[in-house]
Amino acid sequence: MLGVGVGPDGLGGGGGLRGGPAAAVPIAPLREQDREALAILRKNIAALGESARAQIVPGDATRPPRAMSRHTLAFLDPPYRTGLGAPALAALADAGWLAPEALAVVEIAAREELPPPPGFRLLDERVYGAARLVFLHRQETTGDTR
Numbered sequence: 178m179l180g181v182g183v184g185p186d187g188l189g190g191g192g193g194l195r196g197g198p199a200a201a202v203p204i205a206p207l208r209e210q211d212r213e214a215l216a217i218l219r220k221n222i223a224a225l226g227e228s229a230r231a232q233i234v235p236g237d238a239t240r241p242p243r244a245m246s247r248h249t250l251a252f253l254d255p256p257y258r259t260g261l262g263a264p265a266l267a268a269l270a271d272a273g274w275l276a277p278e279a280l281a282v283v284e285i286a287a288r289e290e291l292p293p294p295p296g297f298r299l300l301d302e303r304v305y306g307a308a309r310l311v312f313l314h315r316q317e318t319t320g321d322t323r
Contacts, residue, residue: 178250178252179248179250179251179252179274179275180252181238181251181253181254181255181265181269215235218233219233232245238253238265238268238269239261239268240268241268241274243272243273244272244273244274247273247276248274248275248279249276249278249280250280250281250282251269251274251275251281251282252282252283253265253282253283254283254284255284257289258285258286262283262285262291262311263291263293264294266294266297267294267295267296270294270296270315277316277317278314278315278316279314280312280313281312281313282310282311282312282313283310283311284310285308285309285311286308286309287305287307288309289309291309291311293313296315297313297315298313298314298316299313300313300314
């Protein structure tokens with residue numbers, strides 16, 4: 178499970194770690210690179226007993242480093258109304274973080290739109306209060322060796 182822009186209390190900040198055997202790699206966007214936010218994220222992961230399976234990669238999700246591993250499930254929680262969801266998803270795919278056929282769930286504002294980036298297909302959208310969850314499927318492309 179890959180959690181992106183998850184903050185200390187987001188889906189990848191700990192809640193997503195309980196679901197299965199895959200490691201979680203929260204990538205904090207620039208706004209969450211401050212030491213206090215990262216310390217809270219680490220504390221939450223430790224409280225769940227998942228420190229051995231989680232790795233925090235501080236950085237900008239729209240310019241991620243090359244992937245250490247590929248993931249079949251990704252949660253993205255960009256700041257609302259910034260339009261960063263699609264660029265971050267495309268950048269993560271390009272950097273090798275997402276496996277072919279991966280499922281991506283992006284949380285955006287309820288009235289915000291998220292056009293699927295190239296290589297992704299919209300599966301579903303659900304609105305819960307002020308939030309919209311957008312479910313996208315990564316389409317495997319010919320020659321995808323990431």
